Amino acid sequence: MVAAAQHPNIKLMTYCEVTDVSGYIGNFEVTIKQKPRYVDHVKCTGCGTCTEKCPTKVPSEYDLGIGNRKCIYIDFPTAVPSKPLIDAENCRYFKTGKCGVCKKICPTGAIDFDQKEEFIQEKVGAIVMATGFDLFNWDEAYGEYGYGRFKDVITGLHFERMSNASGLTGGKIIRPSDGKEPKSVVFIKCVGSRDEAKGKEYCSRACCMYTAKHAHQVIDKIEGSSAYIFYMDVRTPGKAYDEFYRRTVEEGAQYIRGRVSKIYQSGDKLIVMGADTLLGRQVTVEADLVVLATAMIPSEGSDIIAQMVGCQTDKNGFYQEAHPKLRPVETMTGGLFLAGACQGPKDIPDTVSQASGAAVKVVAMFSKDELAADPMITEINENLCSGCLVCKGVCPYKAIEEKTITERIGGKPVERVVASVNTALCQGCGNCTVACRAGAANLKGFTNQQVLAEVDTLCR
Amino acid sequence: MSIATEFNPIIVGFNCNWCSYAGADLAGVSRMKYPANVRVIRVPCSGRVNPSFVLRAFQKGADGVLVSG
Amino acid sequence: MKRIGLFVCWCGSNIGGVIDVPKVVQEAGNFPGVVYATDYKYMCSEPGQDTIIKAIKEHNLDRVVVASCTPRLHEPTFRKTIAKAGLNPYMFEMANIREQCTWVHSDDKEGATKKAVALIKRALAKVSKVEPLFESYIPITKKALVIGGGIAGMQVAIDIADAGHQVILVEREPTIGGKMAMLDKTFPTLDCSA
Numbered sequence: 010m011v012a013a014a015q016h017p018n019i020k021l022m023t024y025c026e027v028t029d030v031s032g033y034i035g036n037f038e039v040t041i042k043q044k045p046r047y048v049d050h051v052k053c054t055g056c057g058t059c060t061e062k063c064p065t066k067v068p069s070e071y072d073l074g075i076g077n078r079k080c081i082y083i084d085f086p087t088a089v090p091s092k093p094l095i096d097a098e099n100c101r102y103f104k105t106g107k108c109g110v111c112k113k114i115c116p117t118g119a120i121d122f123d124q125k126e127e128f129i130q131e132k133v134g135a136i137v138m139a140t141g142f143d144l145f146n147w148d149e150a151y152g153e154y155g156y157g158r159f160k161d162v163i164t165g166l167h168f169e170r171m172s173n174a175s176g177l178t179g180g181k182i183i184r185p186s187d188g189k190e191p192k193s194v195v196f197i198k199c200v201g202s203r204d205e206a207k208g209k210e211y212c213s214r215a216c217c218m219y220t221a222k223h224a225h226q227v228i229d230k231i232e233g234s235s236a237y238i239f240y241m242d243v244r245t246p247g248k249a250y251d252e253f254y255r256r257t258v259e260e261g262a263q264y265i266r267g268r269v270s271k272i273y274q275s276g277d278k279l280i281v282m283g284a285d286t287l288l289g290r291q292v293t294v295e296a297d298l299v300v301l302a303t304a305m306i307p308s309e310g311s312d313i314i315a316q317m318v319g320c321q322t323d324k325n326g327f328y329q330e331a332h333p334k335l336r337p338v339e340t341m342t343g344g345l346f347l348a349g350a351c352q353g354p355k356d357i358p359d360t361v362s363q364a365s366g367a368a369v370k371v372v373a374m375f376s377k378d379e380l381a382a383d384p385m386i387t388e389i390n391e392n393l394c395s396g397c398l399v400c401k402g403v404c405p406y407k408a409i410e411e412k413t414i415t416e417r418i419g420g421k422p423v424e425r426v427v428a429s430v431n432t433a434l435c436q437g438c439g440n441c442t443v444a445c446r447a448g449a450a451n452l453k454g455f456t457n458q459q460v461l462a463e464v465d466t467l468c469r
Numbered sequence: 470m471s472i473a474t475e476f477n478p479i480i481v482g483f484n485c486n487w488c489s490y491a492g493a494d495l496a497g498v499s500r501m502k503y504p505a506n507v508r509v510i511r512v513p514c515s516g517r518v519n520p521s522f523v524l525r526a527f528q529k530g531a532d533g534v535l536v537s538g
Numbered sequence: 539m540k541r542i543g544l545f546v547c548w549c550g551s552n553i554g555g556v557i558d559v560p561k562v563v564q565e566a567g568n569f570p571g572v573v574y575a576t577d578y579k580y581m582c583s584e585p586g587q588d589t590i591i592k593a594i595k596e597h598n599l600d601r602v603v604v605a606s607c608t609p610r611l612h613e614p615t616f617r618k619t620i621a622k623a624g625l626n627p628y629m630f631e632m633a634n635i636r637e638q639c640t641w642v643h644s645d646d647k648e649g650a651t652k653k654a655v656a657l658i659k660r661a662l663a664k665v666s667k668v669e670p671l672f673e674s675y676i677p678i679t680k681k682a683l684v685i686g687g688g689i690a691g692m693q694v695a696i697d698i699a700d701a702g703h704q705v706i707l708v709e710r711e712p713t714i715g716g717k718m719a720m721l722d723k724t725f726p727t728l729d730c731s732a
Contacts, residue, residue, distance in 0.1 A: 010715050013692040013707060018699035023709045027685055035678035041708055071720065088713035131706055134679035137698075139691030141716050166720060173722040180722075222725045253726040310710075314685060341487060349690025357689060357724055364690045368697030375680045375703050384628065384671035385513065403516075433676045439517030454628065455513055459667040460522055466663035467481055467508045467656060468529035486610070494608045497637030505649030508656055509638055511609065 034344030046094035052119035059111035076177035145201035145304035191297030201304030216302035385454030393449035400441035408434035478532030485538030547581035547606035556640035605633035626670035688716020
């Protein structure tokens with residue numbers, strides 16, 4: 010993260026959103042919105058006094074609501090940039106006009122309650138989509154796991170936040186309900202993945218491995234603990250993956266092949282009922298904590314960006330690559346590339362590989378000074394063009410412009426307007442050729458004469 | 470004497486290169502099956518299909534025209 | 539007079555296993571303007587492409603039709619091939635007799651053969667009308683935009699930046715790092731994710 014932040018060639022724009030994209034390969038124009046942080050990051054030294062003194066606490070998004078954060082905050086200690094911002098929705102000053110403690114105590118005067126959103130224009134030649142993933146909302150679909158009613162049924166990401174040394178619990182695994190250390194932990198895989206009825210039909214790819222890692226961490230960190238894993242299949246096709254899974258099994262993780270049919274509360278325990286399909290019988294496990302390996306889905310808002318940049322999506326909303334095998338980091342839109350889980354569920358090694366692949370495609374494009382443009386674009390016969398410019402109205406790429414030409418009629422020069430095609434903007438869709446009543450617009454490579462010849466031959 | 474009742478129409482498809490032509494390719498990649506009397510002309514966009522192309526197809530004996538994009 | 543060359547690909551058994559390729563070559567080869575028609579096991583292979591180049595030179599062809607897979611796959615390949623033989627790369631048309639014929643009609647060999655002939659004749663009709671086209675060149679802004687500052691976005695940005703180009707890395711959250719920064723040690727090596 011620091012490497013990306015400190016690189017002299019990288020302009021980091023956090024708390025920003027792309028709001029508009031126009032142009033074409035090699036020549037995109039993008040508008041980026043800088044959302045107001047209410048903290049001047051030029052003046053701010055990141056000393057953290059404001060965060061300490063802020064009187065308002067709200068649940069932390071970063072810790073998935075397990076812990077709290079202040080209203081002027083940094084997400085986590087190693088955040089980049091490590092300077093705070095104000096959460097205007099919950100801030101007392103914004104809600105009531107009173108407070109302003111942060112402003113009073115800031116030694117550099119960096120707090121600016123009047124900051125507004127800013128729009129920044131940039132010209133770029135290539136765009137890489139790396140919008141990542143979100144987790145499937147299991148609590149809306151899985152009634153048998155309690156629809157999120159039980160505090161001690163958590164997701165794998167919750168588990169990560171707990172076992173992370175810089176997380177809220179400082180790396181200690183606890184039950185969210187009472188803070189006690191769980192002795193018996195049940196993991197359920199494929200929650201939302203490989204489940205056409207309630208979730209997604211695809212496999213989320215990373216869950217088998219991170220669940221094995223979680224089970225290992227439970228056994229490793231909690232003395233006398235047991236870990237039970239309900240699974241459909243164990244999929245470990247990666248370098249050193251199966252060895253890792255085997256090690257977890259040898260450490261004592263108990264893998265049970267089958268689905269969980271019901272979880273219910275009994276005292277302070279969660280009773281997990283499921284099937285062991287290998288033994289062909291029902292099993293019941295008393296658990297202190299249940300961890301769900303939920304499916305990866307495209308990140309929220311990725312569909313809006315897709316429309317903006319003209320990126321196709323598949324039926325699950327993941328960005329569609331140009332070819333599943335041969336062009337996995339390119340899209341059907343020239344100059345637009347894909348990296349990471351926005352294209353489909355991926356683990357870290359695959360994400361890094363694909364990201365480097367996308368980078369090479371961009372660099373290869375930048376290695377030339379000019380791009381060869383497809384010559385299959387519209388051509389206007391100026392002799393036939395009446396200058397009505399109906400074509401201009403139907404062009405989706407704003408590629409048609411007015412042009413004034415001079416002709417000699419009866420020996421006198423006469424000026425008139427005709428349509429003219431911007432060869433860089435024209436994408437060769439041919440809409441103008443159909444709109445043109447005079448038949449002056451024709452599409453090179455798909456001319457009227459060519460298509461008619463095709464029709465004639467096919468119908469014979 | 471029997472009269473051949475089998476109707477074997479000629480169907481001409483105008484498919485957009487970026488979507489339905491790719492879709493027709495995908496049908497092939499997925500080894501789906503459909504009757505062999507559909508013949509596709511590739512166009513860069515369904516917006517390229519001039520109504521005169523459709524009329525010409527019927528004029529020349531097509532029984533059906535599919536414009537998709 | 540136009541001098542068309544027709545090259546029908548077997549694609550191993552993908553095409554050759556369904557339709558009667560020699561019959562197709564013979565029937566489609568009667569199309570006006572076709573001066574040379576042949577078939578080959580794999581047209582896109584090096585010997586296949588050499589067949590095309592040799593035929594262009596020997597038979598003085600001025601335009602070419604290849605009947606094989608979808609043009610979305612190998613059109614650029616064959617355009618380069620004919621350009622090597624000195625033709626304008628746009629004096630070319632493909633007939634899609636794999637994805638849109640043999641793969642979908644493998645249960646109707648006769649119908650598929652008939653359709654293949656029709657599709658090839660379509661391509662021949664089109665190629666009779668094509669004219670040389672010339673590419674224009676557009677400038678490139680050598681600066682990249684990366685949308686998303688998780689592990690994928692950061693890796694892309696660093697790699698492009700290391701190659702000496704400017705990168706704008708946009709992240710909607712207050713910090714970069716994405717989901718990865720939330721994780722503890724990661725498999726299979728159990729090292730730190732940050």
